[in-house]
Amino acid sequence: MAEHAASEGTSPPMLEVDDLVKSFGGLRAIDHASLSVAPNTITGLIGPNGAGKTTLFNIITGYIPPDSGRVRFRGDDITNLPAHKIFLKGLCRTFQIPREHPSMTVLENLMLVPPHQSGEFVLAAIFRPGKVRTEEARIRQQALEVLEFLNLTHIKDEYAGKLSGGQKKLLELGRILMAEPAMVLLDEPGAGVNRTLMQRITDNISYMQRERGITFLLIEHDMDLVMNLCDPVIVMSEGAKLMEGPPEVVRNDPRVLEAYLGGQYAAAEG
Template identity: 45%
Template sequence: MALLEVQGLTKRFGGLVAVNDVSLSVEPGEIRGLIGPNGAGKTTLFNVISGALKPSAGRIRFDGRDITGVPMHALVRRGVVRTFQHSQLFPGFTVLRNVLIGLHLHAGSGFLEGLVNSPATRRRREELEDRAMEIVRFVGISARAHELAATLPHGYKRILQVAVALGPTPRLLLLDEPVAGMNHEDVDRMMDLVRDLREKRGITVVLVEHNMQAVMNVCDRITCIQFGRKIAEGTPEVVSQDPTVIEAYLGTFDDDDGDPVPNMDSHDASNVDSHDAA
């Protein structure tokens, strides 16, 4: 059975239909890519699935249960966690503390409980700190565990974002442009991490990304969206050869001699795209 099932999802903002009757299903253990030109509605789709926005129509099921309209902080408890396109961190906290806040759901944070600094509370805090450190090691940034998040280089910030999102022990992780603005080495590092999420933690991943090389390398299946509608779905090979996808990205070709695919591999073009993606 599919882990995530989206049926006929539509999201309107006034007269604008940002997501139009999109259906997709993601199997457990899958790494799914979500691609499409700027303004295609990928992030809106993410926002609706993760509970940040309520859909105008359609249903979302997670692990067999209806989660349509469930707010984000409640959805997190069920194992659906997302990251954001723009680096969302706690900039004034250390790396370790950022990850520690991610463990909030495991903390038991009553106001009155905090007033009594009992040995049990302290032990619990130490356990959480150990767990945070374990996550920091898992994502491979333990050398910087005690630095302020604000002072990290860009690539590390994005990895830290994923580390924070691991706190609530997600079963489904929604990554919004995890490699936006990264250099080659950082992209590779992030893609290795995404694979590790599945291999070592059994996490199903859905990622929005403009970097085609990264998407093609890491994803099992890809869904392409244009003007809020799903226009193609399948393995990377199938989608990258799909004429509607190529047309969506590159426009119509006058002559059919040229190989249309190389442009989709281009790092520079895709990175420029991702900066102003709405």
């Protein structure tokens, strides 16, 4: 389990969400939501369908604008920045349904990630081909090392669209490693994944937090995964934060047991 950062009380938050509001027609999806994520933690975000979790992710990462409120990342106001500029600041996300490039190989999907590659520019390709080749070789080697770490080397030349759901989730983690972010928002990394691959995914998340210093905020409905991987856990309800705390506190809170865990842990405790 990720340890709650000892310096949480003194270090500034990695991510701050301040009084966000977002409505779609007459439906208020985010209702004055405020929360923060400490650096070098794996923070869980739980709540029932319709609680506003994915909408919150979409606002934080620039896919939709808020009606009001602010988002700060490493102290910088990123409210209303386009998604690609937020990515360049070191804040990445995954999606519940992976968004791989299906007609490209697994290796090519990884090599596409690093920004500002020389080969993207026509003049560089014409006048500085040596630089382009050297850079491409370096990125390819980095991608091969990522694939080895994820145990995906054997499918490096497979088209990404042909992978299983679990393999696509691992590929998304590989793309995260290629981006070298400071923080990642994970939208249901366990959805549609068998237990064997799920264990590999959670082990990789723990490794990236522990060894690479990457901060994670993840939405997940698998409560066993959340309780074993995340600390702290934030609970959302009706577009706002209901509570936050260590997993053992959240799992025993009567409001959470009743509304989100369906009593399964209460039954186990009893």
